[in-house]
Amino acid sequence: MLNKLWISFFFIAFLSSLYQWVIVGDVLIFEKVIKSIFDMSKVTVEIAIGLIGILAFWLGMMKIAERAGLIEKLALAISPLFKQLMPEVPKGHPAIGSMAMNLSANFLGIDNAATPLGLKAMKDLQSLNATKDTATNAQILFLVLNTSSVTLFPVAVFVYRAQQGAVNPTDVFVPIILATFASTLAGLIAVSAVQKIKLYHHIVLLYLSAGIALVGGIAVYFATLTSQALSEQSSIFGNILILSTLVLFIAAAVRKKIDVYDSFIEGAKDGFETSIKLIPYLLAMLCAIGVFRASGALDVIVDTFRSIVVMLGGDTRFVDALPTAMMKPLSGSGARAMMIETMNTHGADSFAGRLASIVQGSTETTFYVLAVYFGSVGIKHSRHAVSCGLIADLAGIVAAVGVCYWFFG
Numbered sequence: 001m002l003n004k005l006w007i008s009f010f011f012i013a014f015l016s017s018l019y020q021w022v023i024v025g026d027v028l029i030f031e032k033v034i035k036s037i038f039d040m041s042k043v044t045v046e047i048a049i050g051l052i053g054i055l056a057f058w059l060g061m062m063k064i065a066e067r068a069g070l071i072e073k074l075a076l077a078i079s080p081l082f083k084q085l086m087p088e089v090p091k092g093h094p095a096i097g098s099m100a101m102n103l104s105a106n107f108l109g110i111d112n113a114a115t116p117l118g119l120k121a122m123k124d125l126q127s128l129n130a131t132k133d134t135a136t137n138a139q140i141l142f143l144v145l146n147t148s149s150v151t152l153f154p155v156a157v158f159v160y161r162a163q164q165g166a167v168n169p170t171d172v173f174v175p176i177i178l179a180t181f182a183s184t185l186a187g188l189i190a191v192s193a194v195q196k197i198k199l200y201h202h203i204v205l206l207y208l209s210a211g212i213a214l215v216g217g218i219a220v221y222f223a224t225l226t227s228q229a230l231s232e233q234s235s236i237f238g239n240i241l242i243l244s245t246l247v248l249f250i251a252a253a254v255r256k257k258i259d260v261y262d263s264f265i266e267g268a269k270d271g272f273e274t275s276i277k278l279i280p281y282l283l284a285m286l287c288a289i290g291v292f293r294a295s296g297a298l299d300v301i302v303d304t305f306r307s308i309v310v311m312l313g314g315d316t317r318f319v320d321a322l323p324t325a326m327m328k329p330l331s332g333s334g335a336r337a338m339m340i341e342t343m344n345t346h347g348a349d350s351f352a353g354r355l356a357s358i359v360q361g362s363t364e365t366t367f368y369v370l371a372v373y374f375g376s377v378g379i380k381h382s383r384h385a386v387s388c389g390l391i392a393d394l395a396g397i398v399a400a401v402g403v404c405y406w407f408f409g
Helices: 002-024 030-068 070-085 096-105 111-126 137-148 156-161 169-195 202-223 227-255 260-294 298-311 315-328 331-345 351-362 368-376 383-407
Strands: none
Touching: 002 030, 002 260, 030 070, 030 096, 030 260, 030 298, 030 331, 030 368, 070 096, 070 202, 070 227, 096 137, 096 368, 111 368, 137 156, 137 169, 137 368, 137 383, 156 169, 156 331, 156 351, 156 383, 169 202, 169 315, 169 351, 169 383, 227 260, 260 298, 260 331, 298 315, 315 331, 315 383, 331 351, 351 383, 368 383
């Protein structure tokens, strides 16, 4: 899919450039397109340098948390929920622990640990699958929760915003939490409706009530603030929570007499390697999207949506962030590059720049996760996994637009 997407960007950009040159009469269009490649290559390097440091630091702290047993405790805390949502999975089956560990890692933003844990969970669920090429109800629910799961610390989004000159890179912290919660809730409801899962079971209701109460409390508090205070309080709240969590990791490790420094160094090494691996993918997508925008092709799509919104009498400020939203279900690296390109064009603290950041942090990449997770166990028939995943994506995007207007509108 990425191969076709990447090729399409360049071919469409070339055709659009020809149109701009021959029909519109823009004699500098090809110069603009080539310049965009050099510009995006430079932006890639600038972003990568900042990403290496913070990602190495964060994964170092996550290694401390892992060795202190905090991730395992978080997994144990949410495992009763899985037992009710997936009745076909026997009590005590290894899949319960694997799924809980995977979503716990996602919750804490440990992507490099979440993927192998997720693949193991899918393999464990496959051992219960009577029809090996068709996804079971449990596998579908796990995948949808994975693509829409709440991420408490979207550190990468903060880094990209800082690189693009945001005054308060974490001011999108609370909006991201609200949007990703909406995505997760929509995904769970969609799957439950198809699979006839009883969400009114007392254990499920307990977890849902706790989540809704927490998010509702945040919403009620921020509803009392002015527009300027919303942005400021979101940044303060996010910074305090992140710092408190880091201190908790260290305190838990000290209590268990873990070598904190060595644990941090080991995790930081993984972070450095992960950062280096991201550079080619980021470069490829940024250059392709840069060419796509410079040729005028992206502007045609955005202007079409803007015209429709104007016709309907709506506010058009959200339209410039739509390319990130459209790319998100298809390609994680593409959506990330589109977010960066939007901030680079409109400014990190512009409405479009903030909205693109919230969208980026609200959901995972549905088709990528589906391909990797189902492909790892040979599943060819995904049943309702795609439709439910896209419902979660849509809910996350709509919620992102809504909270962005609320906080920054």
